[in-house]
Amino acid sequence: MTDTTASTGPGSTPDDGRDTDDGRDTADVLVIGAGAAGAAVVWSLARRGLDVVCLEQGDWVPQDQIPKNHADWEVRGRHYWNPSPGKRRGPADYPVTNLGENPVDVYMYSAVGGSAIGYGAHFWRFEPSDFKARTLDGFGVDWPIDYEDLVPYYELNEKMMGMSGSGGDPVQPGRPEVPLPPIPIGRQGERWIDGFDKLGWYWWTQSQALLSEDYKGRPACVNRGFCAFGCPSGALALPSNTYWPEALEAGARLRTNARVREVTVDDDGNATGAIYYDADGRLREVRATTVVISGNGVGTPRLLLMSKSARFPNGLANSSGQVGRNFMPHVQTMVIGHFLEPTDADHGAWGGTVSSRHFYETDPENDYVRGFTMVAMRGYSPLNTALATAPWGDGHHEALEHHVNHEATIWVCGDDEPEEHNRVELDEVNLDDFGLPGVTTYYTLSENSKRLGEDGVRKATELARAAGADSVRTTGFDSILGWHLLGTARMGDDPTNSVVDANNRAHDVPNLYIVDGSSFSTGGAVNPTHTIQALALRAADKIWEAFDAR
Template sequence: MQRGGPRSDTAAVPVWGRPRRVQHGQRLHVRGVLRPPEGARRHRGEERVARQCNDDGQPDRPVRHLAAGARARAASPLPHFRRRPRGQAMSREPDADVLVIGSGAAGAAICSRLAGRGARVTCLEQGEWVDRARLPKSHPDWEVRGRRYWAANPNVRRWPADYPVSSEGQDPIDVYMYNAVGGSQIGFAGNYWRMAPSDFKVRSLDGVGADWPFDYEELAPYYAINEAEVGVAGLAGDPCGPPREPLPNPPAPIGRPGQLLVNAYEKLGWYWWPTEQAITTRPYRGRPACDNRGWCTFGCPQGSLSTADLTYWPGALKNGVDLRTQARVGEIVIGEDGRALGARYYDQDGVVREARAAVTVVACGGLGTPRLLLMSTSPSHPDGLANSSGLVGKNLMVHVQSFATGLFEEPVDGWNGTWGGTVSTRQFYETDPARDYLRGFIMSGCRGWSPLNLALQIAPWGSGHHRAFDERINHEISLYLCGEDLPEESNRVELDWDHLDGFGMPGVVTHHELNDNSRRLGRDMIGHAHQVLEAAGARSVRDFGLAPIWGWHLLGTARMGDDPRTSVADRFNRAHDVPNLF
C-alpha cells in the first residue's frame, strides 16, 4: 500500500459554488441520529500515530503523536505491509481454495455456496459478530440506543472496525455502512425487490448508462436460490416482472396504512402490489415468524429480519468456513505471475498476517471494495489493483431517494407491522417519452415514524411541543421513494489520507452530484407521492427533498462488462487484470 499525494482542489466535483463536505450527514434524524452542528468534523480516535520515513520506508525517527485534526499524510501504516520493521515476522496462514474478504450479503452467500460444494473457504471480516442482546429493539430505550451505538453513519457510530468516510460535492452522500458479520444488511429495513428486465439493458433501451453483460433471464434462477435461502415474503405475479415461482413466505400484513394506499392507487387507476421483504412472516428454517413490532432498521430481536448473519452464515460455518473476525485487510498480494496470492491483514492483536488461496474474492461493498483495490498498489499496478481501465471507484450510484409523509385525521395503527411491509407501485418505473427524464422510480408504502424520530422532525421545543407531537403520532403514513441514478464518472470514491483508521490506513471520501436527469426525476417522484397521499385522504403532506443524498445503496464502483477498457470485471465478476481475483 502506497500513500497517495495531497488531493488537489481541482480534483473536486464541479459544483455550483464551493464544494460541500459532509462527515456526519444532515438528515440522519430519519435513521435515528441527531443532526450535528454545520461544519462539524470528527476524526477517528483521540490521537494518531505518525512516523517520519526515509524513501525506503524504514523509520528514522521515534514515533510521535498527532492531534486528531492533524493532516494524516504525515502518518504511515504501522507496521507497513511491504516493509516490516526488522525482526518482526509475518504469520502466514494455511492455504485455502477460496479467500473471501467481507462477510456481508454477497460474501456470506459466496462462502455458504462454495463450502456447501466442498471448497475450503476462508473469510476475513473487518468487524465482529453483533451481540444480538445489544440490538436497540431488544431494549425499552431502543430509539436512544439507535442514535449512537446503532447509527448507520460510521463517523457517528465509531465502532472499532469502522474507518472514516467523508463526503464531498454539491449533493454529498449521507453514508450508510456497517462493518460487522452480515455487513450493512444488519441494519436494513428488509425491502427485497428483484430488478426488472429493463434494468439490465438501459443503454440499449434508453441510450444512457451501460448494459449489464447478462440479462434478467440468466440471473433469474439465482434470484430464486437466494430468495429460498433468505425466506423472502411476497406474492408472485407482479405484472412489473416476468412470471416466477411462488415466494417462500406470504406477504406481511399491509394493515391500515397499506389499505389507505390501496384505496388511493385504485382511485388514481395505478397498479399496486404487496411489497416483497426479506422477513419471515411464518416460521421458516428454524426462525420465527415476524411479530410485527415495527421499525425494523433498529434490529430484529425475533430474528425474523433476514440478515446474512442469520441466513447464510449458520450453514456456512457448519460446512467448515473459517471465518476470521477483526481482520483488517490492507492489500491483495499479487505474485510474479500476476495472479492473486491472497491478502495481508492485521488481526485483532495488530499482528500482520497473510492468508493465501487459489482464488481471492473481494466482497466489501460499494466503498470497501474500491478502497481495498486502490490500497493494493504495486509496480505492476501503480494506480491500484484491477484498475487498468481507471474505473475503480468511479460511477458511484446511490439511487435518487426521498420520503413523503401524509397526515390523516383518523388513527392509522402505524406502530403495528413491518416498517416497509405495505404495498408498492412501479407505475412510473419505465422510461416514458411524455416525461422530461429517462428511467423511473418505485414508491413503497411505510408506516409512520418512530416516536423520537417524529418528535425531532416536527415538534418544536418548548411551547407547542406536545400538541404538535400528539397531532401526528399514529396519524401519519409514509412513502419511500427510490429512483434510477445514472452513472457518472465524476461521482466517485477515493482514498482519504487526511483521515486514517486506527491502523494508519486511509479512509475514503465520496464525491457526488445529482445530474439534471436525476433532479427532474426526483422532483416528479416527490410530486407523484404527494398525489398518492392526498388521494389516500391525507389533509397535509410533507417531504424530505433530495439532498443530502442517503447512501443506503452504494453501487457501481467496480463495474462489470465485456470490454476491459470500460469495466473492472467481466460477466462473472472476475477482474479483467487479475485472472483469479473476483
C-alpha cells in the first residue's frame, strides 16, 4: 500500500520523498475513489483541517506509462490504456459485461484521477433546463437543486482546473468570463464555423480543461493532439495535477491499490468506514466519522450492492431499490466527414474546436423531447482511421491515404431519459482477483432516444456537408459509447425513488455521501465531468457544515 502526500511532473506520479503512512486507520472523513469527484472532495475538506483518507483501487500513472510519451502510442492505447476495462483487463480492473439491445461499451479507469486520465477535456456547464426537465418537458425527473446552486462551484472548478474558452456564451447564463482564452481552433475549426454560418446555426468555441497559457505552474498546450492518449506536458487538466497536489500538501492521505470490499455500518445504520484489501492482499479496515463514495456510475452501485448487512439486506442505502437503476450513458455517436483538403487532425486538442447547443432544448415540432449537442472536432488518429476505413488486402494503402488526415469528426451527445430497466447489477459469476463480484450493465435505447439520436445524425451530416465534406460516415448506435456513466444512485427529495438527497447524502445512512456521476437525476446532453466536480465541491461544503455544527 502507498500513502502519499505529494506529486511531481505533470501530476501523474507521487513524490518518493514524503510517505506519511503512520498506520492510522481512523479519520474524520473516508473518501472511496480518487477520481474527479473524490479529488475535489478531499481537497475541499483537507484544506479546512479535517483528517481525510482516500482509498483508490488503482495507482498513480507513471510518466513512462503515458502512451503519448512513446512512438507506439496508438498500440498502447488499445492495450493497457484501453478505456474499456473488459478489453484492458488490468490489475486494478474488475469484470464488466455489457448486455441489452444497445450494449454500452463502458469506459472507465481505476487510477488516481479516475476516468479523467483518458478524457478529451470538454468542459461544459449544464443548462438551467437540465435541472427541471420533468417540469418543462415531462422528461425523467427534476433535480432537487437548480443551476444557480452550482454556479459558485462551477466558477471555482474552472479556476482550479484551468479552463480555456470564451466568455459571454449567449446560451449559458451568468458566465461573462473564462479563466483562460480559447485553444486555437485551426483551419478545420474555421471550416466548421463556415458550415454553421451557412446553416444559420448558433456555435461557440469549445470550453476545455486544457491550458491555452501557462497556468499555476503548468505549461500551455503545445498541440500534440489526441489528448485521450495522455498528456506528457501536463497542459491537460487532470485531478492528479490540479486537486491532488494541493490536497496532499494540506495533509490528506491517499492510499493506492486499495480495493474496497464493503462499507461497514453499525447497529444504528450509520456508516463506520470500509474494509479493503491493500497492495499486499491483506484485509484492512479504515474507520471514519463520515464516508464518501466516489466510484463512478458503475463502481459506486457495485460497492453499495456488495455492502449488504442485516440492516441493509438489499445493499447499502438501497431501501428505494434504485441503486444501480436509471443508468444513463448518453445517446452518443460520431459523424465523420471526409474533406479533400487536409484536416490537420493531429494539430491541436482532440476535444473540440467549436460546438453548438442549437438543438439542445425541446422543439414542439420534433417527434421527441429534449435535445443534443454537436461538438465539431478534429479527425481520428491514424491507426483508428485505418481500422475503420482501410481493410487489409488490395487497396489498403490507397484507402488509408484517402482517409488519414482528411477526416474530421462531429460528436453527437443526446439527453438520455432515466429508465429503471437500464441498470447495473452485480455479476456473481465473473469475479475479480480477490473473489469480489464483477458487474453487468443492461442498456436499451428508448424510442425517444432513438428518434433524438437519428435527428442528431441528420443534423451533424448537414453540418459536415455545409463545411465542405464530400462524404460522411457514422459509427451508429448499435453499441453505445460508454464515456459517461450516470444516474445509478440518483439525487431526489423522495426517499422512495432516489438514493441521495439534495446534498448528496444518502437517505438511508445519515453519514454516507455519494458524490459522482451516479447521483445525477438526469444527464443533460453534455460531458458531465465539470458538473460532477461542481457537485463534489458543493457536497464537500455540506459535509464541512455538518462537522462545523457539532
